[in-house]
Amino acid sequence: MLESAPTERALRLLELLQARRSWPGGELARRLGADGRTLRRDIERLRRLGYHIEAKRGPDGGYRLARGSDLPPLVFTPGEALATAAALASSAASGSAGGGELTLTALAKIEQVMPAKARRRVRALRSSVSLADSPNAASGAYPAPLDAEVLGALALACRDSERVRLRYMHTAGPEAGQDPARQVEPAALVPRGTRWFLVCRDPERGWRALRVDRITRAEPTGTRFTARPVPGGDPVAFLSKQLGAPPRTHQATIRIHAPIEQVQAYMGGFASDFTAVNLSTGEAATLWQIADVRLEVLAGGLLWVRWPFEVLDSPELVALLQERAGAFASAAGSMAP
Amino acid sequence: MLESAPTERALRLLELLQARRSWPGGELARRLGADGRTLRRDIERLRRLGYHIEAKRGPDGGYRLARGSDLPPLVFTPGEALATAAALASSAASGSAGGGELTLTALAKIEQVMPAKARRRVRALRSSVSLADSPNAASGAYPAPLDAEVLGALALACRDSERVRLRYMHTAGPEAGQDPARQVEPAALVPRGTRWFLVCRDPERGWRALRVDRITRAEPTGTRFTARPVPGGDPVAFLSKQLGAPPRTHQATIRIHAPIEQVQAYMGGFASDFTAVNLSTGEAATLWQIADVRLEVLAGGLLWVRWPFEVLDSPELVALLQERAGAFASAAGSMAP
DNA sequence: AAGTTGAGGACACTATACGTCCTAAACACG
DNA sequence: CGTGTTTAGGACGTATAGTGTCCTCAACTT
Numbered sequence: 001m002l003e004s005a006p007t008e009r010a011l012r013l014l015e016l017l018q019a020r021r022s023w024p025g026g027e028l029a030r031r032l033g034a035d036g037r038t039l040r041r042d043i044e045r046l047r048r049l050g051y052h053i054e055a056k057r058g059p060d061g062g063y064r065l066a067r068g069s070d071l072p073p074l075v076f077t078p079g080e081a082l083a084t085a086a087a088l089a090s091s092a093a094s095g096s097a098g099g100g101e102l103t104l105t106a107l108a109k110i111e112q113v114m115p116a117k118a119r120r121r122v123r124a125l126r127s128s129v130s131l132a133d134s135p136n137a138a139s140g141a142y143p144a145p146l147d148a149e150v151l152g153a154l155a156l157a158c159r160d161s162e163r164v165r166l167r168y169m170h171t172a173g174p175e176a177g178q179d180p181a182r183q184v185e186p187a188a189l190v191p192r193g194t195r196w197f198l199v200c201r202d203p204e205r206g207w208r209a210l211r212v213d214r215i216t217r218a219e220p221t222g223t224r225f226t227a228r229p230v231p232g233g234d235p236v237a238f239l240s241k242q243l244g245a246p247p248r249t250h251q252a253t254i255r256i257h258a259p260i261e262q263v264q265a266y267m268g269g270f271a272s273d274f275t276a277v278n279l280s281t282g283e284a285a286t287l288w289q290i291a292d293v294r295l296e297v298l299a300g301g302l303l304w305v306r307w308p309f310e311v312l313d314s315p316e317l318v319a320l321l322q323e324r325a326g327a328f329a330s331a332a333g334s335m336a337p
Numbered sequence: 338m339l340e341s342a343p344t345e346r347a348l349r350l351l352e353l354l355q356a357r358r359s360w361p362g363g364e365l366a367r368r369l370g371a372d373g374r375t376l377r378r379d380i381e382r383l384r385r386l387g388y389h390i391e392a393k394r395g396p397d398g399g400y401r402l403a404r405g406s407d408l409p410p411l412v413f414t415p416g417e418a419l420a421t422a423a424a425l426a427s428s429a430a431s432g433s434a435g436g437g438e439l440t441l442t443a444l445a446k447i448e449q450v451m452p453a454k455a456r457r458r459v460r461a462l463r464s465s466v467s468l469a470d471s472p473n474a475a476s477g478a479y480p481a482p483l484d485a486e487v488l489g490a491l492a493l494a495c496r497d498s499e500r501v502r503l504r505y506m507h508t509a510g511p512e513a514g515q516d517p518a519r520q521v522e523p524a525a526l527v528p529r530g531t532r533w534f535l536v537c538r539d540p541e542r543g544w545r546a547l548r549v550d551r552i553t554r555a556e557p558t559g560t561r562f563t564a565r566p567v568p569g570g571d572p573v574a575f576l577s578k579q580l581g582a583p584p585r586t587h588q589a590t591i592r593i594h595a596p597i598e599q600v601q602a603y604m605g606g607f608a609s610d611f612t613a614v615n616l617s618t619g620e621a622a623t624l625w626q627i628a629d630v631r632l633e634v635l636a637g638g639l640l641w642v643r644w645p646f647e648v649l650d651s652p653e654l655v656a657l658l659q660e661r662a663g664a665f666a667s668a669a670g671s672m673a674p
Numbered sequence: 675a676a677g678t679t680g681a682g683g684a685c686a687c688t689a690t691a692c693g694t695c696c697t698a699a700a701c702a703c704g
Numbered sequence: 705c706g707t708g709t710t711t712a713g714g715a716c717g718t719a720t721a722g723t724g725t726c727c728t729c730a731a732c733t734t
Contacts (some may be wrong), residue, residue: 001713003689003690004343004347004382004385004386004691005346005690005722005723006689006690006721006722007344007382007386007496008386009348010341010344010347010348011347011386011410014410015410018446019448019484020495020496020497021496021497021499022497022561024679025679025680026679034723035723035724035725036680036722036724037682037723037724037725037726038342038724040680040682041339041682041722041723042680044339044682045339045341045344045610046353048339048655049341049344049345049348052685055679056679056680056732057678057679057680057730057731057732057733058677058678058679058680058731058733058734059562059677059678059732059733059734060678060679060732061678061679061680061731061733061734062679062680062733063680065449065450065524065670066449066450066453067449067451067453067456067479068450068452069449069452070415070452071412071413071415071450071451071452071455072411072450073348073351073352073410073412073549074411074412074413074418074446074447074450075410075446076443076446077408077439077442078408078413079439080439080442081408081411081443082427083428083440084421084425084438084440084443084686086428087421087424087425087427087428087429087443088420088421088424089423089429090424090428091420091423091427091428092424095392098604102416102417102419102420103420103424104412105414105417105419106413106417106418106420106424107356107423109411109412109413109417110401110411111402112355112358112403112406113355113402113403113405113408113409113411114404114408115404115406115407115408116404118408119404123597126338147595152679155721158357159357159358160357160358160359162358197553199373208693212711213615215631217609222491224397254668254724266522275410283703291492296640298642298663299640300472300637301634302642302664302665302668303633303637303640303661304633305664308664308667308668309664309668310667310668312667313667318668318669319669321665321666321668322666322669323638324384324665324669325638325661325662325663325665326662327642327645327646328636328658328659328661328662328665329658329659329662330645330647330649330660330677331639331645331646331647331655332648332656332658332659332662339721339722340720340721340722341721341722342691342692342721343690343691343721361710362710362711363710370693371693372692372694372733374692374693374694374695374710375692375693375712376689377711377712377713378709378713381712383712392711392713393700393701393710393711394700394701394702394709394710394712395700395701395702395708395709395710395711396701396702396703396708396709396710397701397704397710398700398701398702398709398710398711398716399710400711445704466725471684530728609702613700660681
């Protein structure tokens, strides 16, 4: 009558083995409600399935799940799944780490199965993000921190060619300020500079590229559609046609009047690309190569430089620094007596 | 002779159901190498184990894994696990999101089982982080982006009371610049301001609080120790005694000369805490409350304000702005002809 | 050397799993 | 309103896997 005791024990075993580094066999058997001999057979089963379980004999021995060739199914608590989903979403939003696509598929997998209870807590967690709580969100990441739920739902829908119902906030044009519901056939999520775009087909309006941070809600409809080729060949090409040339990456070289050892000791934690130079005066200085799509981020990096420095190239950055120097001075000056 | 076909199929089924939203039963049966009837029994098994599997009948029907009360074991590809580990580490490092502890236990679970091959790729991925690749790391997060491997190993060791061998970079004192190996008994990872500290007991030197971003390597030794009470009651208290009072959080109120609607439209994505005010001149202005442990982060936020503004309180911020205004001006001025 | 813990063969009993065959019910499409 | 497709699940016989008990070894700690 379908009792499936071995399967259930196998899953619980994986769970237990991940919750603690090492378990004595007797304890495991007790928790699984089975005999010690049966436990040994279960361990053997998992080993045969490719999971690497080490055993240590003698007092204080036990079983432990170790690195193997295969990755075992990860058993998270709801809280851990929540933290993981939040981390993945913020990682995707910040655009760091090459594996953007992998980040999204991982997020999709969690989003697909995360219990509704835990899911609600994501929103709560996200809404608390502010300048105070999340310094990173403040200075660099201009576009909104993305909603893990929205991003996960979209990633899922793209993967499965499933139509989504979404709300998109228009900020310009005849529909500005509105937040109308519409259904689209998503094709791909494409990062562009610091933003994510959803390349999709609106059955009524044709192909569009929507800014993900302006999508306030995304719900899967459950209806599948047959994927069509994106005009222009692939989603990235389509996006380029829609938006024009990709935003230029600003580069600048900074000459810092301090020896490279000091600079690296102080700033090596968050920056690299330092080069040592010797000025004609014999002074030891450091060149710092920086680059970003947003000029303000470069200026933000310069906030941390505690030695005199100059911008060697990049007139744009120079212009921004001049402008900001004025703004800072007047903002500060107005408070002085 | 221990064949375990049902268990193996159950695990593969979970994998398949997470890789795609919906699967027709016939396809699943084919992939599992089993009869359709057996598949239906397998589905029933998983349902009985608490996983919510929806079915749709008729053409284009199929099975799908949906949200349930329980979180099923997540089956990641090596690449996804890698991206997840990286995301968790950077989330922990940035200190955002309340669930700091959950982030670490999740990271520990992945670190424990991630195949060595994938693990090496974490380092490669991390080493490419620079100002150019990761804007967030640049402007705000002064302390180093933490090594996922180190953080994961430490979290694991704390959880399991396992001694670790680690290398710690001294930057001051008689051992400055050295990187000696030592073994410690880790008690807890404690976030403090923008940094993480490992509260641990060095058998030779007693209780210590080590900055995690200065730990260059951490390897589990495999030997367990019996946890002792941390002096002062708990790790947080101990850390406070070691470091003195927690770093002061700087607060400031900024008056922006623009109506709140404009400010929110432009900056609402990454900041909040705006209040509308009307000046005596009748001008609509906006008050912005900002706070962070690091003054530079506050200044970084002000880089993005495109309207005239003043600092209403916080003499410290005013001083920094004045100083930076000078630095920016001279850095820019030196490039002009 | 003694005690503890994992490893695993043998055996008998149980009951589970499997495929084949069948009927029913939901759903989409023409 | 059928018709075909898809999930649902009962019945049945057979093969076979799972279980606990008992036993002997082997590795490791103290």
